[in-house]
Amino acid sequence: MYYIFVLPLCIISLWLYLKWLSMKNYWKKLGVPHEPIHPLFGSMSFLQKKNPGTWMMELYQKYKSSPYVGIWIFWRRGLVINDPDLSRKILVKDADIFRNRLLASGKSDPMGALNLFTVDDPLWTSLRRRLTSVFTGSKLRGWQELYQSKVEDLIYRINSDNEKGIINELRPLFADYATDIIGESSFGIQCQSTRNSTGPLRLMTKEFEKYSQWRGMAWSSIFFLPEMVDILRFSFWPKNTVSYFRKVFKVMVEERGGFEKDIDGKRDLLDALLKLKIDAKKENQDMDLDILISNAMIFLQGGYDTSSTALTYTVYELAYHPKYQKILYDELVEAEKALNGKPFDAESLAKLPYLDAVIKESLRKYPIMGWLDRKALRDYQVDENLTIPANTVVYVNAMGLHYDPKYFPNPEEFRPDRFLPENANNIVPYSYLPFGEGPRMCIGKRIGMNTVRYALAAVVLNFEILPLDKFPLPNDIPIEKKGLFYHPAVPLSVEFKRRK
Known part of the structure; x- marks a missing residue:
């Protein structure tokens, strides 16, 4: 009886040991620099202890003499790319080989599994092509009044809170x-969150910001071990928000006339999603409603989260750099005078070089996602020394590149002049990747940049931004460990001193 239990245990232990030895020696045999590996976690034992962006930066600094580093994502082969030229090959030149990502949610979580961020081909290509029309230049110009209204609400809110x-x-x-910007521009919902921090969509986005130990484990699985999602019933979003958004989405669809009304899909994101369903029906195809809801949710999260985080870091840096804040303020004053009383629009803001430089430098120091993951669809020759087998996961180390002094001297310093037009030739292509590159680059880049430009211009024109005691210096901001995006782990505040 004793041997019935001991023998299988010994066999499993031996198998695990031999598997670990194989993993341990894999990259060594190929002559690839590599990290020591844990028998169970591979190279991923840092998860929930430090942010992946922080880990990527440390990995880059440790192996920056090499164009790539071998890792194990639990028991899966991975290669971290530390070279701009190889980044270009993977993200652009050979993008067809790297169309899919490791990142995925499971069958138990359709809301997390069926959106542009997580889905693979062929559904990804179809969704991307159909939804790109939402973010054209003409569409963004049509949201001028919305942006003006919301930045007025933002200034009102800051003034009101100052008085209190x-x-x-x-x-x-x-x-x-x-x-508010995403709610009204994408779904046509009237929102007042900017003034009073309430509303149906803001209730959801507040839930998105909460990272318990369990949700941290869920995201770690979705990003790095998707096989565990169905086993442990993990979900990309808190389940209460999914149920809530289903109800909200149903109301929004009914207000547009349902799925029977023929539309051109060009008004906003909701119209584009409705047209997906209508076109599929015309072609006798089934378009699962979960696909529409999932993509609505990912645009809500992606749009509000990246823009608000970018604004947070940018405003915080300006508080500690009055010299740069003064240059930006002077540029905005001159531009405002040149408009002869007309309000800023997207085109006039995009032409302001220092405004653009300040935002780009903030995104360099604080890329919201510090790595870009892709999965090789077939065997791939990385360079003359290395060929990786199909299904190897490849991570482009954006965070590491952003902090390499070879590309950005004194990378710890906040220096917007790096991105001024006269210095543009100094930026090595593919060493700066805050939005990714290639076919899978961020689809919402233009709306995100507009959202940040409008708010930052309004805030700097109306307030002098000053640091407050008892808050960390910019380079000492602790970074969220449970979540995987590069968010601050502590509250950050500044003084908004009204300009005369």
Whole structure:
């Protein structure tokens, strides 16, 4: 009886040991620099202890003399790319080989599994092609009044809170504003979060911001071990928000006339999603409603989260760099005078070189996602020394490149002049990747940049931004460990001193 239990245990232990030896020696045999590996976690034992962006930066600094580093994503082969030229090959030149990602949710979580961020081909290509029309230049110009209205609400909110002696936390403040922008531009929902931090969509985005130990484990599985999602019934979003958004989405669809009304799909994201369903029906195809809801949710999260985080870091850096803040303020004053009383629009803001440089430098120091994951569809020759087998996961190390002094001297310093037009030739192509590159680059880049430009211009024109005691210096901001995006782990606040 004793041997019935001991023998299988010995066999399993031996198999695990031999598997670990194989993994341990794999990259060594290929002559690839590599990290020591844990028998169970591979190279991923850092998860929930430090942010993946922080880990990527440390990995880059440790192996920056090599164009790539071998890792194990649990028991799966992975290669981290530390070279701009190889990044270009993978993201652009050979993008057809790297169309899919490791990142995925499971069958138990259709809301997390069926959106542009997580889905693979062929559904990804179909969705991307159909939804790209939402973010054309002409569409963004049509949202001029919305942006003006929301930045007015933002200035009103800051003034009102100042009068009440309220010190705003930056990320929730800008999350209120960005949620309104996404809610009204993408879904046509009237939102007042910027003024009072309430509303149906803001209730959801507040839930998105909460990272318990369990949700941290869920995201770690979705990003790095998707096989566990169905086993442990993990979900990309908190389940209560999914149920809530289903109800909200149903109301929004009914207000547009349902799926029977023929539309051109060009008005906003909701119209584009409705047209997906209508076109599929005309072609006798079934378009699962979950696909529409999932993509609506990912645009809500992606749009509000990235913009609010970028604004938080940018405003916080300006508080500690009055010289750069003054240059930006002077540029905005001159531009405002040149408009002869007309309000800023997307085109006039995009032409301001220092505004653009400040935002780009903030995104360099604080890329919201510090790595870009792809999966090789077939065997792939990385260079003359290395060929990786199909299904190897490849991570482009954006965070590491952003902090390499070879590309960005004194990378710890906040220096917007790096991105001024006269210095543009100094930026090595593919060393700067805040939005990714290639076919899978961020589809919402233009709306995100507009959202940040409008808010930052309004805030700097109306307030002098000053640091407050008892808050960390920019380079000492602790980064979220449970979540995987590069968010601050502590509240950040500044003083908004009204300009005369």
